[in-house]
Amino acid sequence: xxxxxxxxxxxxxxxxxxxxxxxxxxxxxxxxxxxxxxxxxxxxxxxxxxxxxxxxxxxxxxxxxxxxxxxxxxxxxxxxxxxxxxxxxxxxxxxxxxxxxxxxxxxxxxxxxxxxxxxxxxxxxxxxxxxxxxxxxxxxxxxxxxxxxxxxxxxxxxxxxxxxxxxxxxxxxxxxxxxxxxxxxxxxxxxxxxxxxxxxxxxxxxxxxxxxxxxxxxxxxxxxxxxxxxxxxxxxxxxxxxxxxxxxxxxxxxxxxxxxxxxxxxxxxxxxxxxxxxxxxxxxxxxxxxxxxxxxxxxxxxxxxxxxxxxxxxxxxxxxxxxxxxxxxxxxxxxxxxxxx
Amino acid sequence: xxxxxxxxxxxxxxxxxxxxxxxxxxxxxxxxxxxxxxxxxxxxxxxxxxxxxxxxxxxxxxxxxxxxxxxxxxxxxxxxxxxxxxxxxxxxxxxxxxxxxxxxxxxxxxxxxxxxxxxxxxxxxxxxxxxxxxxxxxxxxxxxxxxxxxxxxxxxxxxxxxxxxxxxxxxxxxxxxxxxxxxxxxxxxxxxxxxxxxxxxxxxxxxxxxxxxxxxxxxxxxxxxxxxxxxxxxxxxxxxxxxxxxxxxxxxxxxxxxxxxxxxxxxxxxxxxxxxxxxxxxxxxxxxxxxxxxxxxxxxxxxxxxxxxxxxxxxxxxxxxxxxxxxxxxxxxxxxxxxxx
DNA sequence: TTGAAAGCGTTACCAG
DNA sequence: CTGGTAACGCTTTCAA
Numbered sequence: 001x002x003x004x005x006x007x008x009x010x011x012x013x014x015x016x017x018x019x020x021x022x023x024x025x026x027x028x029x030x031x032x033x034x035x036x037x038x039x040x041x042x043x044x045x046x047x048x049x050x051x052x053x054x055x056x057x058x059x060x061x062x063x064x065x066x067x068x069x070x071x072x073x074x075x076x077x078x079x080x081x082x083x084x085x086x087x088x089x090x091x092x093x094x095x096x097x098x099x100x101x102x103x104x105x106x107x108x109x110x111x112x113x114x115x116x117x118x119x120x121x122x123x124x125x126x127x128x129x130x131x132x133x134x135x136x137x138x139x140x141x142x143x144x145x146x147x148x149x150x151x152x153x154x155x156x157x158x159x160x161x162x163x164x165x166x167x168x169x170x171x172x173x174x175x176x177x178x179x180x181x182x183x184x185x186x187x188x189x190x191x192x193x194x195x196x197x198x199x200x201x202x203x204x205x206x207x208x209x210x211x212x213x214x215x216x217x218x219x220x221x222x223x224x225x226x227x228x229x230x231x232x233x234x235x236x237x238x239x240x241x242x243x244x245x246x247x248x249x250x251x252x253x254x255x256x257x258x259x260x261x262x263x264x265x266x267x268x269x270x271x272x273x274x275x276x277x278x279x280x281x282x283x284x285x286x287x288x289x290x291x292x293x294x295x296x297x298x299x300x301x302x303x304x305x306x307x308x309x310x311x312x313x314x315x316x317x318x319x320x321x322x323x324x325x326x327x328x329x330x331x332x333x334x335x336x337x338x339x340x341x
Numbered sequence: 342x343x344x345x346x347x348x349x350x351x352x353x354x355x356x357x358x359x360x361x362x363x364x365x366x367x368x369x370x371x372x373x374x375x376x377x378x379x380x381x382x383x384x385x386x387x388x389x390x391x392x393x394x395x396x397x398x399x400x401x402x403x404x405x406x407x408x409x410x411x412x413x414x415x416x417x418x419x420x421x422x423x424x425x426x427x428x429x430x431x432x433x434x435x436x437x438x439x440x441x442x443x444x445x446x447x448x449x450x451x452x453x454x455x456x457x458x459x460x461x462x463x464x465x466x467x468x469x470x471x472x473x474x475x476x477x478x479x480x481x482x483x484x485x486x487x488x489x490x491x492x493x494x495x496x497x498x499x500x501x502x503x504x505x506x507x508x509x510x511x512x513x514x515x516x517x518x519x520x521x522x523x524x525x526x527x528x529x530x531x532x533x534x535x536x537x538x539x540x541x542x543x544x545x546x547x548x549x550x551x552x553x554x555x556x557x558x559x560x561x562x563x564x565x566x567x568x569x570x571x572x573x574x575x576x577x578x579x580x581x582x583x584x585x586x587x588x589x590x591x592x593x594x595x596x597x598x599x600x601x602x603x604x605x606x607x608x609x610x611x612x613x614x615x616x617x618x619x620x621x622x623x624x625x626x627x628x629x630x631x632x633x634x635x636x637x638x639x640x641x642x643x644x645x646x647x648x649x650x651x652x653x654x655x656x657x658x659x660x661x662x663x664x665x666x667x668x669x670x671x672x673x674x675x676x677x678x679x680x681x682x
Numbered sequence: 683t684t685g686a687a688a689g690c691g692t693t694a695c696c697a698g
Numbered sequence: 699c700t701g702g703t704a705a706c707g708c709t710t711t712c713a714a
Binding site for chain 1: 387389391392393394396397402404412413414419420422423426430435436437438439440460481482483572598599602603624625628629639
Binding site for chain 3: 005006007017018021022025026049050052053054055056057058
């Protein structure tokens with residue numbers, strides 16, 4: 001907010017407040033000379049249009065909400081947020097962030113209070129298992145709701161999701177095709193709140209079951225507690241196995257990367273001793289040369305935001321609900337079973 | 342925004358709009374019975390107070406701006422943002438993000454347009470070399486300006502900075518004290534826009550120069566181009582050296598981590614063959630057991646936000662400008678020179 | 683405890 | 699192309 005108000009500027013410029021307003025927001029309606037004079041004086045007086053007044057008048061809030069599990073600092077959330085921001089900011093929108101909508105208490109609080117707390121033009125829901133009743137609550141604020149990796153698209157006006165199950169199915173199948181028969185899937189316990197995690201686990205299991213008939217597969221899901229030490233827990237669990245597996249299929253790169261590094265300290269080297277594939281292609285995956293399934297949450301954020309903008313404008317969406325596939329990224333942590341020469 | 346307006350709610354509840362307003366924002370001024378009735382009806386009608394109207398009336402925007410170099414997705418920016426958010430969001434503020442204020446064009450555009458583009462109650466400037474003229478421009482929006490790791494605090498109402506130079510001085514000294522005499526400092530070229538980077542380099546150089554008298558030191562700054570491949574460039578430059586150094590002092594962990602991993606593939610193992618220390622303690626530093634200097638940008642963000650809130654309230658700050666020190670985190674990538682037994 | 687009315691700073695319609 | 703004026707939805711005195 002500047003120092004002076006629109007009346008002072010109008011007076012100083014010898015014009016009406018209408019003209020001052022137009023000089024800023026509809027320059028084409030004002031003569032070049034008048035416009036220049038107004039803008040000069042406004043600049044001198046440190047005046048600028050009040051967004052609050054504009055938004056009140058227009059009925060638009062120029063703000064959207066983004067709901068997420070956990071912290072904005074996680075790789076997925078940051079990338080998604082950045083993608084949304086890259087579209088919404090240039091369009092004049094701010095993003096109001098709601099983190100940690102993943103504990104019973106926070107969820108309750110959030111879904112009870114959102115409508116009366118903030119006003120937004122759209123709501124993004126990123127990667128969590130929102131339930132139908134909660135979607136219902138959200139709908140009451142009467143703005144478009146856009147899902148990103150939500151378990152279901154019921155109640156959403158638009159969505160973009162990665163096919164986690166299929167992606168993990170592909171990764172698992174890759175290991176099986178390589179001849180691996182003893183496959184372990186280390187994963188942090190399902191939170192019931194991150195639909196991606198669950199879907200990936202399903203993909204792994206389905207791939208193993210499908211292959212079971214053709215091969216004598218020894219596979220298992222190795223579930224460890226959530227929390228900051230999940231990778232170390234998985235490491236211990238892996239080392240405690242009677243027999244070390246010939247391959248590891250990881251829920252995510254953040255699991256795979258520490259495992260590759262730390263297993264090496266125990267003499268288990270990839271790809272010499274075992275194959276391992278990750279999921280995400282998050283930072284440092286390339287550094288350790290990890291074979292993985294790539295997803296692009298930044299691009300998903302952009303897509304979601306583009307849909308949101310259209311919905312806000314009342315434009316129809318040609319394909320409201322999109323599903324994208326994870327992309328296989330072959331690198332150096334996998335090798336045919338017994339294939340080292 | 343809900344469906345109904347305040348008049349409908351007032352009518353349905355048989356009260357005036359004043360009472361409806363108070364039921365929401367000053368519940369203590371309304372009888373319990375009336376309040377309940379109003380809130381019930383409001384809920385039924387999906388009504389809720391318009392923030393736009395409230396902010397217009399109050400003169401507050403309930404929004405702050407955050408300026409940064411590069412992307413929100415960098416570790417430092419994400420952490421700082423999350424820290425600010427953790428304080429500002431509960432206080433009712435949204436954060437309007439301005440990324441990439443680091444190219445000539447973006448800077449110009451930004452500093453010319455900010456005042457007329459958005460209205461904010463405070464501005465955070467994170468980690469870049471804003472120049473005095475630009476601070477001057479910023480000041481014209483007449484709100485508190487809070488710096489985070491800015492090169493100077495002139496013109497800022499408050500600031501929190503890490504002592505990068507001292508931190509790197511300490512790290513370098515540590516290597517020298519360990520007996521190392523051939524030290525290389527790989528760093529991506531100074532951007533002129535990231536004051537932290539410059540300060541760290543100065544710290545390294547000063548530590549070397551200070552030790553020069555006492556020891557026969559062979560030190561050098563190995564500058565490589567900025568960009569996504571900076572770590573690989575540093576790797577090549579290091580391998581091209583006539584003699585491989587006995588120690589490496591890294592500008593940041595994002596440089597150190599790939600180096601440790603990739604140098605290993607060329608047979609240079611730490612701490613056996615060389616010592617290396619990083620800076621930041623960013624993700625995976627612990628995974629590879631990297632000795633480093635820790636900084637906590639999340640905490641700095643919180644501190645900055647706390648100061649901002651006070652300034653917005655017009656409260657005095659007891660210590661407007663704070664400097665914190667990086668903390669030495671000894672782990673496993675350093676060892677006395679020739680000390681392996 | 684409640685109601686009436688002024689006013690926050692714009693925008694947009696309608697005149698001129 | 700420009701000016702006057704109502705209206706956006708709320709908060710806040712002031713009265714009752």
